[in-house]
Amino acid sequence: MSKSTHSQSSCKTIVQNSPETVVSARYPSAIGVDVHAKLLVCAFQDGTSPSFIKTEIQNFGTTYSQLSAFAQWCKQCNPSIVVMESTGVLWRSVYAALEDVGFTAERLALVNARDVKAIIGRKTDREDAQRLAEIARLGNIKKSFVPSRPFREMRQLARRYQTITQDIASGTNVYHKLLNATGCRAGSVFSDVKGVVATAILEAKLDQAENFAEVVTKYSRRLKASAAEVLDALNFDIAPVVRQQLVLERNHLAAQKKFAEETFELLRQMQEPYEEHIRLLQSIPGIREKSARLIFAELSDDLAEHFADTEHFCSWLGICPGNKISAEKSYSGKPSKGNKWLRRVLIECAHGIALSKCELKEKFMVWKLRRGSLRAIVALAHYLARVIFSVLKNRTMFKLVAMTTQRDELVNRVQRNIKALKRTGCALHSSLLIEKSSGVIIGQIAE
Incomplete structure (x- = not known):
């Protein structure tokens, strides 16, 4: 060239x-x-x-x-x-x-x-x-898939917000690692070292506040640990150079958090004409405002124009099983590469559902019983992708029908186990497991 x-x-x-x-x-x-x-x-x-x-x-x-x-x-x-x-x-x-x-x-x-x-x-x-x-x-x-120019600008802003939140998480870990290196054992008295109470007490310690004991007493009412236990855990000396480094890290984190807030506010302003779509996404269990805005920024206001059906949408996203068949043999079903930004948000939402008590957790529990936790998370993210396509395409709120999926799966498992016991020469009588040949009780099912 x-x-x-x-x-x-x-x-x-x-x-x-x-x-x-x-x-x-x-x-x-x-x-x-x-x-x-x-x-x-x-x-x-x-x-x-x-x-x-x-x-x-x-x-x-x-x-x-x-x-x-x-x-x-x-x-x-x-x-x-x-x-x-x-x-x-x-x-x-x-x-x-x-x-x-x-x-x-x-x-x-x-x-x-x-x-x-x-x-x-x-x-x-x-x-x-x-x-x-x-x-x-x-x-x-x-x-x-190339959305219109407003959505391309929206997508660029949303992706920048995701990267800055990752930087904040990484910087927070560095900050607390420095504190641990100085002898601070904040994790022993704070359930969340990144929480509001822990942050206020640690900043008072870092700023060498004269009323540090009063600050601890004030905030310890919201902690399981007593004020004396907090003071004992934070009773450590900080070298001047390390203190300056901690101040720099703290200020850098504060600047990053402010930048993230302003970026998200700008994203919210850009999406004002599409508030109806945001409300539709928020009707899905596990998807709140922040996730809904990040999801919508990766899509468009008319998915039917770009994707024929949910299968094509999930394939573009890279959240569905892939195909690898040769000589009529099926090999790895690893998903293909897709939109990693949207997939990351869906995986986070799936993790949130798994830890909550929302309506979709029953689906997660069924998949967990069948395939394990990690595959269940991906399956739940796949389900969310299908729901998102349907909700945005039809412009209707999500309505979840009452399910007995988990109960049905457990009943099927019990029936399969009973059949397996019978093949080994055992019988189930009431709640007792009896060996057929000798009539000896070998176990009891606890209620």
Whole structure:
């Protein structure tokens, strides 16, 4: 790749006259774009002629002026579809530039690099662009889900909020690790060292408050440990350098928490026109406001436009079992890769349901009996994904029908165990387990 291609566009037109190259295609013309950090390699294929295919290759940079020139060139070519292949977030500015000149979502397609990977030894930027144009004309592409621009901006904000909350959790662990290194044993007197009471007492200790004993007495009323036990656990000396480090960590955490609050407030403002959708999501047990807003930011206001049914939606999300069948043998059913941000929120909601007493916990308990806790969590997240699609598509509140699933599963287990006991020569009489051959009582079922 030469440096000159980054700064200015270059054009090469190739005309193929072989009649063998002309096949029946879904689209008469297409543009394939191979997106890089500093370069866009584009190939325009026009198959309207019955005898040959015209291929034009253009290189553009990624500066504002070059993106404008690229968008105008695409508009001038007037293709039936534009397909781009990109990793990361490099495609966003290219996609937006095409939207600005009038390309609609029906004429734009983003494909994953793994779906259009070149043969080893035959990979160049121009060949990649030509191959994208060819498969685009044939319609042999798997379009990635690209929501409208407001939802793309909303999604970017929601993902930033998720990363900053993870940073806060990591920073909090570092902060308490430093406290433990100094001899502080806050975990022995506080049930939650990240709670309001623990934070207030530890900050008073760190700030060398003169009325530290009074602060402990004031807040210890809300603790199981007495004030004397708290004072004894926090009776440690802090070296000046370590104290300064702890202050820096505390201030950094405070700044991160403020940033997270402002980010979430901005997300709430962006979602004001969609409050009805947020309320629908909150009607699902285990999904509260924060989770509902993070979930909705990854989707759109019309899921039926992008996904045919719940199966396609869960497959895109990567929360359903995958297929791996060869020679009529089924191998690992590991889920495929999908939207990790939305999947993470659903897994967190599933963990919350497992620890709560909400209506969906019965489903979790049944799956736990069958497959274990970890698989039950994923199964519950899959169920939540199906419910979310149905609720948003039909615009109806979630209503859970009374279930006896857990009871039925336990009854079936008992019946299977009784049959297994009979095969071993035992009988169940009332609540007694009796050996048939000798009549000896070998056990009793406690009520």
